Amino acid sequence: MCGIVGAVARRNVVPILLNGLSRLEYRGYDSAGLVVVRNGKLDRVRSTGRVAELAVKSAETTGELGIAHTRWATxxxxxxxxxxxxxxxxxxxxxxxxIIENYEELRADLTAHGYEFTSDTDTEVIAHLIHSHYAQGSLLVATQMALAQLIGAYAIAVVAADNPHQFIAARKGSPLLLGVGDGEHYVASDMSALLQVTRNVVYLEEGDVVEVDLANYRIFDAQGTAVQRQVHVSELNNDSVELGEYQHYMQKEIHEQPQALADTLESVCNSQSLIPGIFGAEANAIFPQVENILILACGTSNHAGQVARYWLEEIAGIPCSVEVASEYRYRTSVANPKTLIVTISQSGETADTLAALNHAKVTGHMFTLAICNVPESAIVRQSKLRMMTRAGPEIGVASTKAFTTQLAALFLLTLVLAKLRGRLAAEREQQFLHELRHLPSAVQKVLTLEPQIAELSRHFADKHNALFLGRGLHYPIALEGALKLKEISYIHAEAYPAGELKHGPLALVDKDMPVVSVAPNDALLEKLKSNLQEVRARGGELYVFADANTHIKEADGVHILQMPEHAGFLSPILHTIPLQLLAYYVALQKGTDVDKPRNLAKSVTVE
Incomplete structure (x- = not known):
């Protein structure tokens, strides 16, 4: 969500701050600002526009120490x-x-001690608290004392006007990393913000506070003890976060899916058999003890979990439930120590999912597996097992390649558990491996449908509502298609199991309600055809994404997009692609901000 960049150097740091903020725009924000220390004073510039507007307003601003921010309003x-x-x-x-949960209490106390508040934010209490302790003479000590009074989540960077070459940074429940340079240092909430200046980073751990100056940095843990943290060399590069030949990051990331899937599947596609070790060293000991699966995730990742439930129960024969992480963490649940807790998150810092993981562990769940795109993220570090999706950086707010690589990772989990449970014969294992090796090229074929989908999108230009239908393991794909459409085109879209039409949503169907259906050539096809007839009988306009040999014919009010092939259990991955493209091209028709849709943020790091 919000973005942080900070720097101390023997040069003007404003270009570093602005470049870093521009690379964090994808996270979503509604205002931006920076402050530099210069000649014993704080020089602050703020804007409610884009980072480009902040750059114009700060054109005359210079300083060798500064912090900057993009804000997503809470x-x-x-x-x-x-x-x-x-x-x-x-x-x-x-x-x-x-979010500081006790800010009202702190605000009242600070006001009573003469501090004047000029904003409505919870953040301002942090600044006043640190100031109230700064008489101790140390910015580090003042910050540590202030943090001890906070309840909630934070990643912060702090500067003082009378301390021209030092900043303090700290994190608890929100990501933050330290960039290590040559005679200069940086801080950011995301590695992409620092690629311009360094690839050497220290991932701060929960409760860490770091004191940074030109030559050195010192890290202290939550107890105030000096600690050493490993310096990592990031695998990201500038090319991976550049737009290149594409109009938007979302379009770029849709087209990166064949390679992202190939990278995610590399560990198994070059081998002749599936082994538990791809999920971590302890998988061999943990997986045989697992009696059921509980998947915890939010948004798009939750839809991936819902697809996996079908796979896990049908192929592996293991009971599986899927819960919205933000709901699970607040309800009373009955723990089974033999349950494998699977958390799914693109960033690995999703606040609700991380809190749900910690809640599960407190209630007695010790078998934990993270499926994630960021190796050093909190969810990965706090899980015993992990599977990295290797999707690369995803800039567009609407998730695309992260989703399909999550599905690939979940399918691998299904196959490994099926094999351990004696439900995967050697011949079937080889067949699945063959299908996985073929998956990237199958996705590439689906991408060739882009011009046809762009043409279909014109029918949605004047629409305000849409209905998505799917059956079986494609119902969650209908959910994902509806989510994508509403996220970036602002068309109200709902998804239903097609069999539920007669139980309510059929009342909505008329000529102004486009109905998008996922129609794979599977065992439920004939049932689905009957549901589609119900839509046509009410004058609904159908858009059917159909596999080969489904024998659904184009007609007045029935638009068919013919998929190149049927992929069996992997069909949900293929059917996801045209729904992503449909949402993208409808958004172009609507003229919305595709990569930065209103009110949304990429990495939801607050509750």
Whole structure:
């Protein structure tokens, strides 16, 4: 969600801050700002526009120490007065990601002690708290004392006007990393913000506080003890976060899916058999003990989990349930120590999913597996087992390649568990491996349908509602298609199991309600055809994404997109692609901001 960039150097850091913020725009934001320390003063610039507008407003601003921020509003409306950085008495300035839960109590106390608040945010209390302790003479100590009073989640960076070459950074429940340079150092909430200056990074751990100056940095853990953290060399590069020949990042990432799937499947597609070790060293000991699966995820990742439930129960014969992470963490549940908890997250920092994982562990679940795209993320570090999706950086807010690679990872989990449970004969294992090797090229074939989908999108240009239908393991794909359409085109879209039409949604169907159906050539095809007839009988306009040999014919009010092939159990991955493209081209028709849809953020790191 919100983005943080900070830097200290023997040169003007404003270009570093602005470049970093521009690389974080994909996370979603409604205002931006920066502050630099210069000649013993804080020079702050804020804007409710894009980072480009902030760059114009700060054209004359220079300084060798600075922090910057893109804000996604939580406390207080989007406005310049609520934009970060926040300042206390012209001495302390703070940027903050996260939510301070006890800010009202702290605000009342600080107000009673003479502090004046100029914003509606929870963040401003951090600046005043640090200022109230700064008489101790150390920005590090003042920050540590202030943090001890906070309840909630935070990633912060702090500067003081009378300390021209030092900043403090800290994290708890929100991601933050330290960039290591040569005679200069940086901080950011995302590695992509620092690619311009370094690939050497330290991933700060929960509760860490770091004191940074030009030559050195010192890290202290939650107990205040000095600790060493490993310096990692990031595998990201500038090319991976550049737009290249594409019009939008979403379009680019849709087309990157064949390679992302190939990279994710590389560990198994070059071998002749499936082994538990692809999920971690402890998998051999844990998997044989597993009696059932509980998948915890949010949004698109939850839809991936819903597809996996069909696979796990049919192929592996293991009971599986899927829960929305934000709901699971707040309900009373009955723990079974033999349950494998699977968390799915693109960023590995999704606040609700991380909290759900911790809740599961507290209730007695010790078998944990993370399916994630970021190796050093919190969810990965806090899980015993992991499977990296290797989708590469995903910039567009609407997830595409992260989703399909999550599905690939979940299918591998299904096959490994099926094999351990004696439900995967050697011949069938080889057949599945063959299908997985073929998957990237099968997806490439689906991408050739792009011009036809672009043409279909014209029918949605004046629409305000849409209905998506699917059956069996393609129902979650209908859910995902509806989510994509509403996310980036702002068309209200709902998805239903096709068999539920007569139980309510059929009342919505008329000539102005396009109905999109996922129609694979599987055992439920004939049932689905009957459901589609129900739509046509009410004057509904059908858009059917059909496999070969489904024998659904084009007609007045029935538009058919013919898929190149049927992929059996892997069909959900193939059927996802045209739904992503449909949402993309409808958004172009509507003229919306495809990569940065309103009100949404890429990485949801607050509750």
């Amino acid at each position: 406390h207080g409306v989007p406005s310049e007065r609520n934009a970060h950085p926040h300042i206390s008495r012209n001495l302390i300035s703070v940027v903050h990601n996260g």
